Amino acid sequence: MAETLKNQRKPELIELPITTRDGEFMAHYSEKGLAGLNFPRAKPGSSRAAGSSRAVNAKQIPLQILQWHRTATAALKKILAGLEPGEFPPLDWAGTTDFQKSVWKAMLKIPLGKTKSYGEIAQAIGKPKAVRAVGGACGANPIPVLVPCHRVLAANNKIGGFSSGLGWKASLLEREGIEF
């Protein structure tokens, strides 16, 4: 009778927006914490459908999640301003692989204003040859900015890639005073 866990296809996350001067980010929360963060769709300024008034009934959102959202919002805005993020909400990496988690944890250890290469991350997690795989994990990072995948550069201080757009990566690095 153990219903196949595989039927749990839908995590059913609660989505809440975070409006910043860079546009509206979208945060996704599970009952365990922040599970995802998306960059703004349009560029700052273009107010398109103005939220299409999908007014989520604030009343039905667990207080716990609202608290995490406040924390996440503050942290995101700080980093976007090139400042120390302070407290983080718990991060929910359910559904991801151990390899990816190890890579993301390693990235969380990179201090603001500092960088590491894909190779250094690979070495840090004990898989010195999995360099390219580290790049893959960075690209799969569900919580960009807070989990600083932008602080990972290619060898020789080259900018490397960024699935959400190199423009974002370059911009985030600049805000932290990083040169490349």
Add this chain to the structure above:
DNA sequence: CTCCGCCTACCAA
């Protein structure tokens, strides 16, 4: 198993 990717080191111009 195959294909692809936020990489690298290396070699040829």
Add this chain to the structure above:
DNA sequence: TTGGTAGGCGGAG
């Protein structure tokens, strides 16, 4: 310096 390339690894289908 710039460009092309083969090796290596994990993830997705």
